Amino acid sequence: MADIEHxxxxxxxxxxxxxxxxxxxGLSEVWTNELTVHELVGAVxxxxxxxxxxxxxxxxxxxxxxxxxxLCVESDPEWVGTSLSFELxxxxxxxxxxxxxxxWAKVTDFYRSCNYNWAMFLYSLKLYCEEGQGMxxxxxxx
Amino acid sequence: MADIEHxxxxxxxxxxxxxxxxxxxGLSEVWTNELTVHELVGAVxxxxxxxxxxxxxxxxxxxxxxxxxxLCVESDPEWVGTSLSFELxxxxxxxxxxxxxxxWAKVTDFYRSCNYNWAMFLYSLKLYCEEGQGMxxxxxxx
Numbered sequence: 001m002a003d004i005e006h007x008x009x010x011x012x013x014x015x016x017x018x019x020x021x022x023x024x025x026g027l028s029e030v031w032t033n034e035l036t037v038h039e040l041v042g043a044v045x046x047x048x049x050x051x052x053x054x055x056x057x058x059x060x061x062x063x064x065x066x067x068x069x070x071l072c073v074e075s076d077p078e079w080v081g082t083s084l085s086f087e088l089x090x091x092x093x094x095x096x097x098x099x100x101x102x103x104w105a106k107v108t109d110f111y112r113s114c115n116y117n118w119a120m121f122l123y124s125l126k127l128y129c130e131e132g133q134g135m136x137x138x139x140x141x142x
Numbered sequence: 143m144a145d146i147e148h149x150x151x152x153x154x155x156x157x158x159x160x161x162x163x164x165x166x167x168g169l170s171e172v173w174t175n176e177l178t179v180h181e182l183v184g185a186v187x188x189x190x191x192x193x194x195x196x197x198x199x200x201x202x203x204x205x206x207x208x209x210x211x212x213l214c215v216e217s218d219p220e221w222v223g224t225s226l227s228f229e230l231x232x233x234x235x236x237x238x239x240x241x242x243x244x245x246w247a248k249v250t251d252f253y254r255s256c257n258y259n260w261a262m263f264l265y266s267l268k269l270y271c272e273e274g275q276g277m278x279x280x281x282x283x284x
Contacts, residue, residue, distance in 0.1 A: 119261030
């Protein structure tokens with residue numbers, strides 16, 4: 001088994017980071033603007049990346065300002081069954097974001113690529129929370 | 143033990159990416175502009191990040207256009223003894239960069255932070271190779 005784990009600092013409140021990670025407005029700036037987002041445990045969020053690439057995340061936990069957890073229920077086979085969590089801790093006006101995608105079967109080239117791309121997602125989160133504009137899929141240069 | 147592994151695509155030749163990762167000019171744009179860089183196996187490169195933070199990397203392998211390996215010999219205690227490698231593979235005008243920092247004692251908050259920051263380094267590498275200007279330590283917003 002393998003996990004992806006990142007820690008990043010965002011100069012914004014935990015409430016603002018939580019908003020960015022749980023609302024259609026926030027996630028459309030941070031990740032992809034083709035999405036359906038719910039704010040309810042048990043519901044399934046949908047994220048589209050181009051015409052073929054659909055990812056569905058079931059919401060497992062929502063603790064405002066503190067913690068978000070998703071279970072990937074549809075996507076690339078290497079993602080299905082992985083757990084994704086964002087833990088937020090605000091200290092002196094900054095929010096420490098610990099991101100994890102756990103339960104990968106093994107370290108593959110797709111794992112390596114996703115590890116890089118989750119950091120790009122977190123960088124987009126930082127840009128959106130600090131400067132008002134993120135770098136979602138549609139605006140990234142690949 | 144724990145490893146950091148990323149895979150990134152740069153729209154540039156492997157020769158250009160190799161230049162960026164092995165020369166003072168390249169590494170000053172990609173990582174930090176306070177540095178001493180050699181292009182000789184066995185030599186020790188020095189990278190400074192602000193007044194207190196010095197990292198020394200002994201060059202273990204240099205295969206032009208293909209592979210670079212460093213051994214960290216001085217830095218944060220969690221880094222000393224880790225191996226760092228960049229493997230380059232050019233396909234259809236793009237270079238696939240596999241980066242690894244192996245031999246971490248365990249997954250800590252510093253590991254998580256470095257995992258994020260190595261991706262920022264790779265993003266800086268991409269910006270430099272594709273657009274001519276990277277995002278080294280001195281120009282990054284933390």
